[in-house]
């Protein structure tokens with residue numbers, strides 16, 4: 001429960017959780033930059049790199065966890081501006097996912113103005129982190145996309 005508003009908080013993360021559809025790992029592909037990406041995670045991880053061949057390796061990987069593992073390598077350099085652009089990359093991909101797929105869009109709109117939190121125990125940037133006090137940037141982006149879709 002959000003104590004300020006008494007609105008239930010929507011948590012999501014694992015495939016077995018309610019609202020798994022909100023995860024970047026959920027199987028909703030996106031068309032971006034002239035290609036089809038199997039999940040938002042594939043696109044996000046690939047965009048970390050200037051190397052086009054490596055981006056394609058990530059795009060072609062079987063599962064989002066494979067894409068994530070490929071994106072975590074530091075054998076190749078991250079693009080120099082990654083920290084500056086990563087939130088915009090995430091917003092583009094999440095926005096396209098919900099524009100493209102009716103089922104997750106309906107679910108996102110069905111929860112009204114409820115706060116959304118990625119319940120990621122190891123990620124205090126995109127999620128709420130181990131102590132629940134992380135930045136929750138993915139949750140914020142989902143709420144932004146929800147407002148756009150609702151015409152707010």
Ligand SMILES: Nc1nc(O)c(N)c(N[C@@H]2O[C@H](COP(=O)(O)O)[C@@H](O)[C@H]2O)n1
Nearest residue numbers: 013023024025041044071120123126138
């Ligand atoms: N479902 C799921 N499983 C994991 O293991 C995760 N880490 C996440 N979180 C997502 O990871 C992405 C962030 O990647 P970087 O750490 O910036 O490389 C982002 O899509 C999170 O939502 N989710």
